Amino acid sequence: MVKEPARASSRDGAGMIDGPAVRPGPGPDPQPARSRIRTRTSGAWPFRAFGRSFMSRLLSSGSADDDSSGPRVAESRRALDFGLAPALINGQAMTRRSGSERGSRGGTGRPRGASIVVASDWAPIRAFEPVMSADPPAVYGDLLPVLRRADMRIVNCECALTRARRPVWKSGAVFKGRPSHASALSAVPFEVATLANNHVFDYGLTGFRETLDVLRRHGVRTVGAGMTLAEALAPLRLTVGDERITIVNFGEGEDLTASTGGPGVCGWEIDQLARTIRAAKRRGDFVVVVGHAGLEYIPFPPPYVVEAFRALSEAGADCVVGHHPHVPQGLEVRRGRLIAYGLGNFAFFQPPELLYRRTGFCLSLEARAGGLASYALHPYRITDQGLRRLGAGEERRFREALGRVSSPLRTAKGIAEAWQSYLAFYGPEGLKAEVLGILGMMDTEPRKGAAMFRNRITTLQHRELWRDALTRFMSERPAPVRPD
Template identity: 50%
Template sequence: MPTISSFDWEKGAWAAEQTTSDTGKEVIKISIAGDWAPIRMFKEIMETSPESVYGDLLPILRSTDLSIANLESPLSDRGAPVFKSGAVFKGEQRHIKALKAVPFDVVTLANNHVFDYGLDAFEDTLDVLNRNHVQWTGAGMSIKEAAAPLVINVKDTKIAIVNFSEGEDLTFAGKGPGVMGWDLSKVEDTIKALQSKVDFIIVISHCGIEYIPFPPPYVARAFQKMVRAGADIVIGHHPHVPQGIQFYKNTPIIYSLGNFAFYQPTDLYYRKLGYLVNLGINKDALVSLELVPYKIHDLGLSCVKGAELKPFRDKFKEISLPLQDDKHLEVAWDGFLHFYGIEGFFNEISMIMEKIKTEPQKGAAMFRNRLTTRQHYHHWKDFLTHIVEGKLDSSPEWSRRLIKEWLTRKTDDHKNTG
């Protein structure tokens, strides 16, 4: 069973010990990727040269029996942008060819962008996925559809994918369409009900604070609940940067894969890094886990290789070790609250207030999201509580150092690679 002590940090991998009873059992290979969207620099490439965007990751993705990515935008030729807190994204229906180029078998839809162009564009997205035989989960025309797990039979092994998110900007499904939101009890019940029906349960969640190396405690607690409910692996994305791995009750929890085929116009180093999770499973259990890191360039992706690989592995270990106990995880979060500081809070509030004056609907959406989404609620609540209790400066040096590195290191800065 996977544990922190049996994970090979130099290889970024774990493999179960083979026994005589394992002989002859077929291993199913699964690849799980992070955020995918035909936007910005990748918009034209995904239309004109869809295979090239994946670079030397393409043969790795094609070598698996099941491939999964997070579709971080609608695919539609119509619709209008909604008023929301953050950026709005949209690909066109023709960009489906870039999903089919791998081909990805499944996309998760529980995220904060799939409703960026309204209901018509969302319906178009489901239509183009269905017509091209790409299965999906995590959103729908009702809460029943959004909450439904996807069960796939691969080589006579039943695999379930359970997908949920924070339902940012009030996009969670209720009486109408939406994503599967932060209803942890419902997700737990779904996992428990699946245990007697499937062989392997993958939980994928889109959540957390962007751009930092550690998950907030509320995310860690939620992911641990999923393990206790019966998940065989839990994987997160949304932070747009790599975060570490935890082994909880002999079950891997991966907090953020970082960006995948998702371009951000920045020179910040960690927003240009991500990793695939490659799994090997059989009917009985997880038998292997490998993390495949890659870089994101203007023209696509490329595997991290050679002299760059060891620094990545070392840094990944450094951000993973504090996740193995709750106390270190809490003080890692404290490091972010310290870095954010009173000035950061003041600047954020001022920016929103100014936006309300100049663009009332946009500004109101930004403020509403701060009040209604878990990540912002926990961020501000914990930050203000630390001030009240005089604890804002109580975080250890290592957490502040790593937070600063993740938020400020540039792509041409080689001073902090070891």
């Protein structure tokens, strides 16, 4: 059972929000230039092996009923779930102490604790719109029992739930569902929806207000955005079983209506977020941090994301979870605290027939006496009918792939090399194509082009990419010019 105390005061600290308001207007985002670039390789981390095709190559030969590798899957699952895989956790084993060692809030004996499932992006769009409309729980397929076994469930609401018809001018696509689609959340039920993402304001303030009201009426609490600055900054505090839970949600603030007074989202103020976490840990809370950040469609977190997520973990967060890249990224355990940089998509359908974008995982966390006792991964395939848990052979290949893309996290050199491999793949051609595409859009659809350009220079993920790419280009030896 989930109980909600009074919301924490904004004085506890969380992210700040700023930036100009977005303007109403339609228009889809053209395909990003970098997704059209041919695959290249460079250095110790060839992007072809570890980049866009990694899930396709390592999962394509599996089938749902392939159970020939059951023992190997079980061994791999134990290694990952209990923090014993060196490739994932820098050789550190997770500390698992009993209730008597850590203290019990309920008198003598071991506290019962609480189980929490954290899932990533959810939206009733594209192929999932009719599925969620006709039979809301059906979209979760055979993952539904896993979700329902938990004491509490958290998901990222990656859209507005509104009848509003006028979208904002923004860089990317706009997403919305009807208010009735919220029944696909309450049917599980998801008790908490994180909102610090780049789509919750896609239909402006009207759509956002209605989204808050719809979620509230369906019994879904929200965190990470609000009509006032205080609401956006406040962490969500709940009691689940014997555990006091604090949930902190933040994002990069991409394309969101934001001002010093609100409305807006909890933004990228890592020091302030760390103060929020330390205050929660002093109260003995179990702290889950959910961040919407990073570069889309690559399996490595950029260095600035690694630095930020690790800082929040060092502040005491028991689990830091990321989404927004739409593909699985690596994970690690540091001092008994889990960091999962990207869960991939959840109930969020994307058309390309690419398995790395049609594969994701959710996390089960076992909280006990204010700390992380254990965790488990639940990988699945995203089909046009909904989610399907991986078969034994598929799961083995998935876990092997996840271990490989986690391995750069073991060293600072690995993190840098992984990022440099993407910069090499992106290349001068990628940057030129992206800039020319935006300039072309400014000719044909000026407000859309302006939104795209503003997004590239104000949003951390794009600014970091362009800065580091330009720095790399400046340091490279130019190719010799051949005479005609």
